[in-house]
Amino acid sequence: MKSANSQQRSPFLTAYAVLVFGFIYLPIVVLIAYSFNRDGVGGFPPRHFTLGWYRQLFNDAAIWDSVINSLLVAAAGVALSLTLGLLAALALDRANFPGKALFRRLVLLPLILPGIITGLSLLMFAVFAGMQLSLLTVFLGHGTALISVATTELFAGLQKLDRAQEEASLDLGATPWQTFWRVTLPNLKLSLIAAGLLIFTLSMDEIAVTFFLIGRDNTLPLEIWGRLRRGITPEINAISTLIFAVSVALIVIWYRLRARTIGTQAQELLERP
Amino acid sequence: MYSRLYKTVIAVPPLLWVCLFLLLPYALMFAHSFWLVRDGFLVHRWNLQNYRALFTNPLYFQVFLRTARIAASVTLCSLLLGYPLAYYLSFHAGPRKELLYQLVIVPLWVSYLVRGYAWKTILGSDGVLNGFLQYLHITHEPVSFFLYSPFAVVLMLTHIYTPFVFLPIYAALEHIPRPLVEASQDLGADRRATFLRVILPLSIPGLLAGATFAFVLSLGDFLAPLLVGGPSATMIANIVQSLFGAAYDWPLGAAISVCILLITASLLFTTERLEKRWSFK
Amino acid sequence: MSAGAISPRFATPPNAALLEVRGVAKSFAAVQVLKNISLQIASGEFLTLLGESGSGKTTLLRLIAGFEQPTSGEIWMSNERLDTLPPYRRRVNTVFQNYALFPHLNVRENVAYGLRVKSTPKEEIAGRVEEALRMVKMAQFADVRPATLSGGQQQRIALARALINRPQLLLLDEPLSALDANLRKQMQSELKALQREIGIAFLFVTHDQDEAMALSDRIALLRNGALEQIASPREIYARPATAYTAEFIGQTNLLHGEINNGVARCGSLQWRTAEAPGAAVFSLRPEAIRIANASLQLPDAVCFRGIIRQQIYSGASELLEIDCGGNQTLRARIPASGPLSGEHEFVFSAADAVPVFESPSAHGERATHHEPR
Numbered sequence: 001m002k003s004a005n006s007q008q009r010s011p012f013l014t015a016y017a018v019l020v021f022g023f024i025y026l027p028i029v030v031l032i033a034y035s036f037n038r039d040g041v042g043g044f045p046p047r048h049f050t051l052g053w054y055r056q057l058f059n060d061a062a063i064w065d066s067v068i069n070s071l072l073v074a075a076a077g078v079a080l081s082l083t084l085g086l087l088a089a090l091a092l093d094r095a096n097f098p099g100k101a102l103f104r105r106l107v108l109l110p111l112i113l114p115g116i117i118t119g120l121s122l123l124m125f126a127v128f129a130g131m132q133l134s135l136l137t138v139f140l141g142h143g144t145a146l147i148s149v150a151t152t153e154l155f156a157g158l159q160k161l162d163r164a165q166e167e168a169s170l171d172l173g174a175t176p177w178q179t180f181w182r183v184t185l186p187n188l189k190l191s192l193i194a195a196g197l198l199i200f201t202l203s204m205d206e207i208a209v210t211f212f213l214i215g216r217d218n219t220l221p222l223e224i225w226g227r228l229r230r231g232i233t234p235e236i237n238a239i240s241t242l243i244f245a246v247s248v249a250l251i252v253i254w255y256r257l258r259a260r261t262i263g264t265q266a267q268e269l270l271e272r273p
Numbered sequence: 274m275y276s277r278l279y280k281t282v283i284a285v286p287p288l289l290w291v292c293l294f295l296l297l298p299y300a301l302m303f304a305h306s307f308w309l310v311r312d313g314f315l316v317h318r319w320n321l322q323n324y325r326a327l328f329t330n331p332l333y334f335q336v337f338l339r340t341a342r343i344a345a346s347v348t349l350c351s352l353l354l355g356y357p358l359a360y361y362l363s364f365h366a367g368p369r370k371e372l373l374y375q376l377v378i379v380p381l382w383v384s385y386l387v388r389g390y391a392w393k394t395i396l397g398s399d400g401v402l403n404g405f406l407q408y409l410h411i412t413h414e415p416v417s418f419f420l421y422s423p424f425a426v427v428l429m430l431t432h433i434y435t436p437f438v439f440l441p442i443y444a445a446l447e448h449i450p451r452p453l454v455e456a457s458q459d460l461g462a463d464r465r466a467t468f469l470r471v472i473l474p475l476s477i478p479g480l481l482a483g484a485t486f487a488f489v490l491s492l493g494d495f496l497a498p499l500l501v502g503g504p505s506a507t508m509i510a511n512i513v514q515s516l517f518g519a520a521y522d523w524p525l526g527a528a529i530s531v532c533i534l535l536i537t538a539s540l541l542f543t544t545e546r547l548e549k550r551w552s553f554k
Numbered sequence: 555m556s557a558g559a560i561s562p563r564f565a566t567p568p569n570a571a572l573l574e575v576r577g578v579a580k581s582f583a584a585v586q587v588l589k590n591i592s593l594q595i596a597s598g599e600f601l602t603l604l605g606e607s608g609s610g611k612t613t614l615l616r617l618i619a620g621f622e623q624p625t626s627g628e629i630w631m632s633n634e635r636l637d638t639l640p641p642y643r644r645r646v647n648t649v650f651q652n653y654a655l656f657p658h659l660n661v662r663e664n665v666a667y668g669l670r671v672k673s674t675p676k677e678e679i680a681g682r683v684e685e686a687l688r689m690v691k692m693a694q695f696a697d698v699r700p701a702t703l704s705g706g707q708q709q710r711i712a713l714a715r716a717l718i719n720r721p722q723l724l725l726l727d728e729p730l731s732a733l734d735a736n737l738r739k740q741m742q743s744e745l746k747a748l749q750r751e752i753g754i755a756f757l758f759v760t761h762d763q764d765e766a767m768a769l770s771d772r773i774a775l776l777r778n779g780a781l782e783q784i785a786s787p788r789e790i791y792a793r794p795a796t797a798y799t800a801e802f803i804g805q806t807n808l809l810h811g812e813i814n815n816g817v818a819r820c821g822s823l824q825w826r827t828a829e830a831p832g833a834a835v836f837s838l839r840p841e842a843i844r845i846a847n848a849s850l851q852l853p854d855a856v857c858f859r860g861i862i863r864q865q866i867y868s869g870a871s872e873l874l875e876i877d878c879g880g881n882q883t884l885r886a887r888i889p890a891s892g893p894l895s896g897e898h899e900f901v902f903s904a905a906d907a908v909p910v911f912e913s914p915s916a917h918g919e920r921a922t923h924h925e926p927r
Contacts, residue, residue, distance in 0.1 A: 010365075010464075017361040020354045024380055024435060027391035030401050034394065041394045044404030088287035095280035097288075106291055109299075112486065113537060114493020116510050117530050120517060121298035124527075128301055144294040147287070176279050205384040207496060212517065221386050228500070232394060240387040247382040255375070452654035455621055458641040459648045460668035460719065466642075470671070474658045553657035553701065 028244060035237035053234040063239060066223035073139050073219060074203035080143035081199050082192060085150020092151070093158045108152070110145040115208025118145055123212040134215035141209045146202060150195045157191030190257075197254050201247065299534075305527035315523065323528035333512070333529070340508040343423055343430070344491035348438075350431040351487045355438035356480065360472075363446035364454075374443070381436045389500045392429045396420040396501060421503025429501050430491050437490075438483035445479025446472070477551040485544045489537050509533065572597040572755050573618065573636070573723055578627030580613055580779075587613045589779045590627070595723065595757060600749050602758045602766040604803075605776035611759045614776070615725050618757065619648045632722065642671075647716035648725040652732065653708045655700035661687070661711055662696040668719040686714040689748070706737050713745075717752070726758045730765065742768055763803045767791070775799055791839075797910045800837035807843075807884050809836040809907065818907070821882035825856045825904040835910050840873065842906035843886035846899040854904035860884065861897045876900065 034041055038048035057063065088107055092100070110118045122141045123133075131137055165187070169179040185192075207221045214222055220243075227236060306323055309316045327333050362373050380388070395401045396419040403415040419425060449472060457467040495510035502508070509529060516526030573595040580588040588610045595601050603611040616622045618629060620641030629637040636644060647668070655664050663670075665686055669679045687693040690710035700708055709729055716724055730738045730745075746769050749756050760766055766773050767787040774784040783795040794800035797808055811820030813834050818827045820836065844850060846857060860876035863883070867890060874886045874894070886900060 013357060013361050013365060016357050017365075020358045020435070021376070023354065023432065024377070027388055027395060027432065028380065028383065030395055031387065031391040034401070040399075042397060042399035042401060042404055044401055044408045084287045084290055087283045088291075091280070091284040091287060094275050095284045097280075097284050103288060103291065106295055107287070109295065112489060112541060113534065114490055114510065116493050116495055116513060117302070117534055118298075120513070120526070120530055121302045122294070123517070124301040124305060124523070125294070125298040140294065144290070147291070176276065201382055205386070207386055211514075221384065224386055224390070228390065228393075232390075236390060237394070240384070240390060243387055244383050247384075248379060251375070251379060251382055450652075450654065452650050452652060453656060455619075455641070456648070456650055456654035456656075457667070457671075458621075459619060459646075460671065460715065461642045462667070462671040463640070463642050466671050470667075471656060471658075551658075553699070 031237055032241045032244065035234055035241045037234060041232050041234050041237065053238040056235050057238045057242075060235065062218075063220070063223060066218045066220045069135055069217050070204050070220040073135055073142055074200050076139050077142040077146060077203045078196050078199050080139075081146040081150045082154075082196055084143075085147050085195065086154050086188075086192075088147060088151045089154035089158055092155055108148045111148040111152075115145075115206075116212075119209035119212035122209065126213065132215060133213055135217050135219075137213040137215065138210050138219060141213045142203045142206055145206075145209055146199045149199050149202065153195035153198070154188060154191050157188045161187050193257060194254065197250060201250060302527050302530055302534075305524050306531045308524045308527075310522050310524055313521065323525045326525065327528060327532065333509075336507060336512060337509050339423070339506075340492060340510075343426055343506070343508060344488050346427045347430040347434060347491040348484050348488040350427065351434045351438040352480070352484060354431065354435045355483065356442055358435075359439050359443040359446055363443060364472075377436055377439055385433060385496070388433060389429050389497060392425065392432065393420065393501050396425050396428070420501055421505070423502065423506040425501040425503075426497045426506045426508075429497050430487075430494060433497075434487040434491065438487050441479040441482040441486075442476060443479075445476045449475050474551070475553070478548040481544045481548050481551070485540060489540060492537070493533055570597050571595070572599075572632060573757075574630040575614070575618075576628045576630065578614070578617060578624045578629060578637075580610075580617060580622065581625045587779050588617075588624075591776075591779075591781055592627075593774055593781060593784055595755050597722070597755055598753045600746070600756045600758065600769060600771045602760060602770040602773050603776060604760060604763060604766040604773050606761060606802075608778070609776040610779040611761075611776045612727060615648075615727055615757065615759050618723070619646060619725050620644050645722040646725060647719050647721040647723075648727065649709075649712045649716050649729045651727045651729065653700075653712040653729075655708055655711060655715070657699065657701055660697055660699050661692065661703075664700060664711060665715045665718055667715060682718055686718040689717070690714045705732050706741060709733070709741065713748075717754070721754065723755045723757060726756060728759055728761070731760070731762075738765075745769065767803070773803075775802065777802075793908055794837055794910055796912065797835055797837065800908070800910050805840055805885070805887075807838040807840065808910075809838055810834075811836070821880050822878050823856060823858050823882075825854065825907065827904065827907075827909075829909050836907040837910045838884070838902060838907045840885045840887035841871075843876075843884065843888075843900050843902045845886075845888060845894075846901040850901065852901055852903045855901050856904050856907075857899060857901050859897060859899050862894050865894055 033046055035053055036049050036051065037046035038050040038052065039046075088103075091097070092104060097103075119141065122137070122144070126133060126137050126140075161184070165183050166179050169183045170176070174182060205221060206219075207225065210219055210222060218226065220239075224236060224239065227233075307319045307321070309318055309320060309322060358377065362370055362377075366373055393400075397403070398415040398417055398420065400420065402419060403412070406412045406416070407414075453471055453475075454467060457471045458464075462470060493510050495508065495514045498506045498508050498511050510533070513526045513529050513533075516522045516529070571594045575591055575593050578588060578591045579586065591610075591614060603614060605611045613622065617624055617637065620637075620639065624637055627637075628635065631645065636646075656667065659667070662683055666679050666683050669682065674682075683696070684693065687696055690713050692707060692710050692714065695703065695707065695711075700711060703711065709732075712729070726745075730741050733741060742765060745756075758766075758769060770787055772784060772786050773790050775782040775790070777798055783790055783799045785793075790799065791804055794803065794806075800806040800808065809820035809823065811818055811823075811834060813819075813827060813829050813831045815831070816826055816828065818825055818829070818834060818836070844852075858878055860878040862874050863877050864873075864875035866873040866875075870890060871887050872890050874888060876884045876886060876898075878884060884900075
């Protein structure tokens with residue numbers, strides 16, 4: 001039951017909320033608008049609609065090379081983070097070992113520390129280990145930093161897991177390994193997908209850590225960064241608009257997946273005798 | 274229920290990885306802060322010279338102060354924007370609450386760089402804002418202080434971190450059982466008193482979490498000054514970055530990083546204690 | 555015990571109408587939850603709103619508290635319009651179902667809350683808090699946090715927190731439903747005693763009819779958003795107005811039949827009656843039926859024969875299921891008297907067969923032939 005009396009809804013608060021929303025979305029709207037502007041990135045109002053910048057973008061090989069690099073790193077990063085994150089979440093949920101508290105904090109550090117610190121530390125490590133800076137070092141950086149995201153999400157998923165299901169599986173004769181594949185993992189499906197999408201997005205966007213670990217091959221954010229040093233063109237608006245569109249699409253997919261999975265679970269609940 | 278083998282298998286790989294790729298690197302950074310650079314080469318001689326330089330040379334302190342001021346401004350502005358928004362969504366939005374929540378989250382998924390770049394194009398002398406003001410004849414010349422100033426950095430970072438601050442506050446507000454709000458009104462407290470006496474105190478853990486996040490990340494940000502800040506807005510992380518780049522002095526850079534890390538760690542520790550004190554189950 | 559510290563000053567004289575609900579209706583979106591309710595609460599009265607979930611009793615309570623607005627109709631208290639006031643300006647306080655104690659304040663601060671928001675001087679607050687805690691027997695818990703208290707203890711604090719404000723009317727939203735059975739019985743009698751002592755009007759919401767009968771001066775039975783009957787417990791039990799009321803409160807046999815020429819005929823039963831001719835339904839309480847024997851003299855006795863099909867023992871009494879032939883089954887409650895079987899003769903007084911009517915809230919829903927419980 002709602003408690004707010006409709007006559008008590010404050011018009012000032014509503015107006016303020018609208019303003020905050022406007023503030024949050026203004027730059028994005030401007031960005032998208034000017035990606036279609038023939039006369040460049042500044043001035044007002046934008047006239048002369050054109051798709052020229054998008055055409056230029058599609059012919060820009062360097063950008064698309066960097067996109068591929070980013071995708072490679074992101075995919076590998078997701079794989080690494082999810083695997084280690086899953087193990088870490090399981091360990092935190094089920095095992096007791098010396099240094100567990102320290103481990104938990106350590107895993108979460110990259111999430112809360114400014115990226116420059118993690119990036120520089122890994123750079124020092126790479127030099128120390130005699131590694132050449134390349135996409136490999138970038139991959140190591142992303143994967144390591146993003147373990148924390150996977151751990152947090154999967155730990156939450158494990159908490160919701162009904163322990164009795166695993167016990168029932170063991171009772172029916174399945175080995176722990178079989179139980180893990182047949183019972184634990186399927187129950188974590190939603191958490192895995194959510195974590196995966198988040199890690200993917202964060203990796204595609206990562207700059208601070210990548211800044212110090214990048215070799216000759218650029219990731220997308222760093223390619224854009226390099227362009228910015230040379231001068232602003234609406235082509236950057238265009239790629240930014242595309243990034244925005246993809247991000248929104250990802251959220252919608254994630255949302256639908258979530259709703260459908262919850263829907264299936266609810267369905268199963270109803271069909272249970 | 275879980276055998277020792279099971280527990281070992283799940284615990285060892287992440288532990289090993291984290292030790293190798295997190296603990297060791299951070300330790301390396303720590304070690305570097307006690308070393309030196311001489312004639313362009315790294316000398317592994319243990320000393321406190323870097324730290325002494327940090328505390329005696331006023332330049333570093335000034336930059337650090339500016340950084341703290343910017344971070345504090347960002348945190349304050351993010352709170353002033355994020356809290357009322359969270360409050361509105363939680364208590365006044367009604368059936369549209371879920372949709373509006375998604376709308377707030379969307380910008381979080383959009384690249385930091387993209388958003389920073391957007392502000393760059395808006396605030397510049399040839400930018401959208403100046404164009405807009407001139408179009409309306411509010412100004413006749415481009416205003417230059419919008420871009421390449423601490424103001425621009427605060428603006429951009431506030432834009433980045435407002436949704437981050439919004440999230441934990443919204444979660445905390447949603448957790449407040451509505452009967453408590455009704456009980457407060459029932460006992461004679463109007464909306465303002467109910468907010469101050471019941472809602473605000475119970476939302477403090479979320480508020481602290483969001484504020485800490487915004488402050489700490491702003492403190493260590495080096496990209497915003499490079500994008501929109503200009504030389505007058507150099508922050509402490511920019512100094513670190515240049516020490517690892519053109520100004521080649523890794524030990525000094527490491528020393529500053531260690532200081533940032535220590536400040537961050539103690540802030541996190543303090544807020545964690547405060548959050549515990551202010552959470553009521 | 556100084557109940558004077560709690561009873562409202564300048565209160566309306568006892569038994570005068572304190573609260574008036576006038577033609578109140580409430581809809582949420584397309585659903586009409588309350589349909590044209592009118593009732594009065596007398597000052598010092600213990601009135602219970604009784605009904606199933608969905609009957610609208612909680613909604614009515616929330617309308618009086620101020621958390622909802624009526625879609626139409628008005629609410630008046632002490633000759634002033636109430637429903638236009640926000641909750642924090644009404645001289646009404648609520649005890650919530652899950653107590654809604656503030657977790658960030660200790661017991662003392664919780665109880666003092668209503669006084670503090672009105673800027674009552676500190677010395678006065680201290681004294682009144684002590685008083686209120688003593689009244690609910692929780693004085694030694696003043697400095698603890700509510701989370702550490704049991705359900706029953708929290709409920710007392712919620713009570714003290716509400717009463718310290720000297721409301722003219724106290725609303726209680728199923729306050730005992732979260733307690734276990736024994737504690738519930740104990741709290742019921744304490745609550746009743748407290749109300750008598752303080753003299754404040756209580757509006758109590760529950761779905762438990764035993765609770766309603768035990769505590770109330772009057773019961774207002776709600777069904778599908780309409781008032782089915784409002785009367786004292788004894789009256790509502792002895793003279794239920796509708797079939798629904800007869801079945802909701804206590805157990806009953808519903809006898810369907812016809813009245814012709816001053817005689818009521820229901821299956822194999824018949825008796826003289828002054829009711830109007832036509833189809834009729836009568837409510838006959840199981841305890842009104844006895845096993846006939848020579849020494850039993852009942853006024854206007856109605857006799858019938860039946861075979862005992864089932865005997866359900868429950869300690870002090872037992873319930874007999876009697877097959878009267880022709881698809882008619884009656885239930886009788888008699889003092890426990892050892893195993894019985896076979897055909898017997900039974901008797902009840904015609905006065906105990908109370909005519910009941912189709913309820914106004916039924917809206918065309920016919921009073922179906924219910925199997926008596």
